[in-house]
Amino acid sequence: MADHHETLRDSDLFPPNHAAALERLQAFVPGAGRRYAAERNRDAGPGRRDNVSMLSPYIRHRVLSERQVLQAVLAQHSPEGAEKFIQEVFWRTYWKGWLQMRPQVWRAFLRELAADRARLEQDAGLRSAVTAAQEGRSAVEGFDDWARELVQTGYLHNHARMWFASIWIFTLGLPWTLGAEFFLRHLRDADPASNTLGWRWVAGIQTPGKTYLARADNIARYTDNRFRPDNLATEAHPIREESPPPPTPLPTPPTLPPGQRVLLLLHGDDLGGHEALPAVVSQIIPRPFSHTDPGYRPSVFPDYALGWKIPGR
Numbered sequence: 001m002a003d004h005h006e007t008l009r010d011s012d013l014f015p016p017n018h019a020a021a022l023e024r025l026q027a028f029v030p031g032a033g034r035r036y037a038a039e040r041n042r043d044a045g046p047g048r049r050d051n052v053s054m055l056s057p058y059i060r061h062r063v064l065s066e067r068q069v070l071q072a073v074l075a076q077h078s079p080e081g082a083e084k085f086i087q088e089v090f091w092r093t094y095w096k097g098w099l100q101m102r103p104q105v106w107r108a109f110l111r112e113l114a115a116d117r118a119r120l121e122q123d124a125g126l127r128s129a130v131t132a133a134q135e136g137r138s139a140v141e142g143f144d145d146w147a148r149e150l151v152q153t154g155y156l157h158n159h160a161r162m163w164f165a166s167i168w169i170f171t172l173g174l175p176w177t178l179g180a181e182f183f184l185r186h187l188r189d190a191d192p193a194s195n196t197l198g199w200r201w202v203a204g205i206q207t208p209g210k211t212y213l214a215r216a217d218n219i220a221r222y223t224d225n226r227f228r229p230d231n232l233a234t235e236a237h238p239i240r241e242e243s244p245p246p247p248t249p250l251p252t253p254p255t256l257p258p259g260q261r262v263l264l265l266l267h268g269d270d271l272g273g274h275e276a277l278p279a280v281v282s283q284i285i286p287r288p289f290s291h292t293d294p295g296y297r298p299s300v301f302p303d304y305a306l307g308w309k310i311p312g313r
């Protein structure tokens with residue numbers, strides 16, 4: 001295991017450029033049908049992940065759009081044949097829209113995170129338990145390997161994310177916000193929607209009454225018997241009751257003035273924003289911008305400013 005970690009640094013796993021993203025997409029597409037549906041839950045470990053796409057950092061930062069990914073898949077598979085993969089890509093889109101229409105859920109996460117961080121300052125026992133968990137010293141088999149893998153590679157398989165979040169909350173009894181923030185800091189695909197709502201779902205806040213309990217036999221089965229922890233929680237009660245807030249409509253985007261020059265700033269949150277615009281790019285100025293949102297993780301993908309001429313007049 002350590003050997004894989006030595007060689008699979010995140011910069012190796014996800015080269016931050018468009019050509020690498022396209023190459024990975026093309027390599028994955030033949031397996032996006034039956035193979036993905038049958039094998040996607042298996043986490044055979046670092047360096048053995050060709051059963052999933054590992055496209056998430058590229059999709060997250062919109063180096064590749066969901067449309068582009070699905071078009072490539074549908075060029076080789078029927079919609080029925082690739083149904084499972086298509087559904088997973090739509091989960092991302094669904095979570096994005098869900099949070100976009102309920103921005104107060106993100107603000108509530110940030111408030112709860114600040115309160116839990118303040119507790120850490122005052123509670124030495126909690127502080128050392130959180131540090132041990134993040135450094136892979138919790139004494140829970142599997143969990144410690146995933147903590148180190150996350151920090152060293154910037155990626156975890158979906159099933160490992162579910163097991164990790166469940167063990168963090170229900171076995172170790174740690175505040176869910178601090179686990180979510182640990183993911184945000186290290187995942188190359190760190191996303192306010194997929195991550196926050198994924199953690200809320202495991203904790204039983206997102207879907208009222210439903211939690212996710214990690215079980216040793218499930219972990220052993222889907223990790224090819226690499227791990228079978230014997231000290232897991234045996235029950236998982238929702239950490240609180242909360243009805244999801246109703247959706248609010250999105251603001252209407254402003255209309256761009258015809259014939260005018262505009263400057264579009266593209267940053268790591270959406271490097272494909274220019275795809276919606278009609279004209280040709282007149283200038284590309286790569287430059288880093290400063291971000292103040294505490295949920296924003298500096299991306300390895302470069303930021304750009306694009307000069308744009310809107311057609312007309």
Ligand SMILES: Cc1cc2nc3c(=O)[nH]c(=O)nc-3n(C[C@H](O)[C@H](O)[C@H](O)COP(=O)(O)OP(=O)(O)OC[C@H]3O[C@@H](n4cnc5c(N)ncnc54)[C@H](O)[C@@H]3O)c2cc1C
Nearest residue numbers: 052053054055056088089092158161189190191194195198
């Ligand atoms: C606690 C927790 C935290 C998570 N945090 C993030 C996050 O910060 N960013 C992120 O992109 N995903 C997150 N996910 C979802 C999922 O684990 C990853 O998208 C997936 O593991 C990425 O690997 P892949 O590209 O090989 O996925 P594949 O299995 O190949 O899936 C293809 C694409 O579909 C999308 N997708 C797949 N599963 C999900 C899912 N459950 N929810 C939303 N989108 C999905 C991703 O864009 C992914 O690249 C989280 C899940 C959990 C349980």
